[in-house]
Amino acid sequence: MGLVSGLEVIEQCMSRGLVAGAFNTTNIETTMGIVAAIENTGVPTFIQVAPTNAVLSGYDYIYDMVSRRLAAVDVPVALHLDHGRTLDDVSASLAAGFTSIMMDASGHDYDQNVSLSQQARRLTPPRYALEVELGSIGGKEDDLGPEREATTDPAQVAAFVEATGCQMLAVSVGNVHGYAPDVRIDMDLLRRVQEASAVPLVIHGGSGLPAEQLGRLHEYGVVKVNVASDLRNAMIRTFGEAYVANPKEYALIRVSRAAVGAITDVVESRIRTLNPGI
Numbered sequence: 574m575g576l577v578s579g580l581e582v583i584e585q586c587m588s589r590g591l592v593a594g595a596f597n598t599t600n601i602e603t604t605m606g607i608v609a610a611i612e613n614t615g616v617p618t619f620i621q622v623a624p625t626n627a628v629l630s631g632y633d634y635i636y637d638m639v640s641r642r643l644a645a646v647d648v649p650v651a652l653h654l655d656h657g658r659t660l661d662d663v664s665a666s667l668a669a670g671f672t673s674i675m676m677d678a679s680g681h682d683y684d685q686n687v688s689l690s691q692q693a694r695r696l697t698p699p700r701y702a703l704e705v706e707l708g709s710i711g712g713k714e715d716d717l718g719p720e721r722e723a724t725t726d727p728a729q730v731a732a733f734v735e736a737t738g739c740q741m742l743a744v745s746v747g748n749v750h751g752y753a754p755d756v757r758i759d760m761d762l763l764r765r766v767q768e769a770s771a772v773p774l775v776i777h778g779g780s781g782l783p784a785e786q787l788g789r790l791h792e793y794g795v796v797k798v799n800v801a802s803d804l805r806n807a808m809i810r811t812f813g814e815a816y817v818a819n820p821k822e823y824a825l826i827r828v829s830r831a832a833v834g835a836i837t838d839v840v841e842s843r844i845r846t847l848n849p850g851i
């Protein structure tokens with residue numbers, strides 16, 4: 574099937590009552606692990622990379638690697654730019670073949686956020702989904718934290734969605750990036766945001782949230798949940814354990830394949846947690 578547009582993944586999920594996981598990749602082991610889990614579950618999914626991680630390989634390499642792995646996979650998958658911060662990020666990832674875009678201008682004030690999101694909408698083909706962020710999600714991602722942290726104000730949601738022309742809205746409702754302790758979504762706030770939003774919602778920071786809340790997000794208009802830290806930790810842990818077990822270990826391919834298996838397990842587990850019905 575190969576890559577499909579972000580809108581295709583959203584529409585398929587909404588029509589089937591599913592929540593798409595959005596899993597960050599940077600390398601072949603992570604990509605292979607994610608794709609194997611997608612094949613095992615059959616749930617439409619986003620594979621994504623942020624500009625902070627694309628510095629390793631560039632968008633072209635990510636596109637080549639992901640699209641090649643997906644060529645024979647019969648499940649809809651979109652390749653998504655996670656946390657694009659500039660219009661250059663948007664243009665560069667689209668030029669490489671990405672099919673879904675996040676413009677995160679949430680670090681700016683409201684009017685600038687609207688303006689940058691609108692400009693990203695104009696750059697992004699209509700069938701490609703645009704995700705934007707209102708409020709500012711806390712926690713650290715690749716050592717980058719937001720300059721300010723603010724929950725999404727339900728009173729701003731309807732006008733923001735309308736003005737930006739987005740297809741997905743990332744919200745800050747108690748969720749934070751990474752592994753902060755005791756993180757919980759404020760489900761009442763999430764409900765109020767859902768009621769004000771004409772488009773489905775996105776939750777970032779899926780790694781740190783309790784399974785009991787993740788399994789209910791489909792009832793709250795959420796269509797996409799980002800998970801990054803869990804996969805990275807699975808890969809680093811696999812290599813770390815191999816080294817601790819044998820400081821003279823040199824069988825890189827054996828350890829790499831073990832890492833693929835560990836990542837597959839994590840991704841499959843998260844997809845099933847998000848979709849208790851499958």
Ligand SMILES: [Zn+2]
Nearest residue numbers: 750777778799
């Ligand atoms: Zn995020």
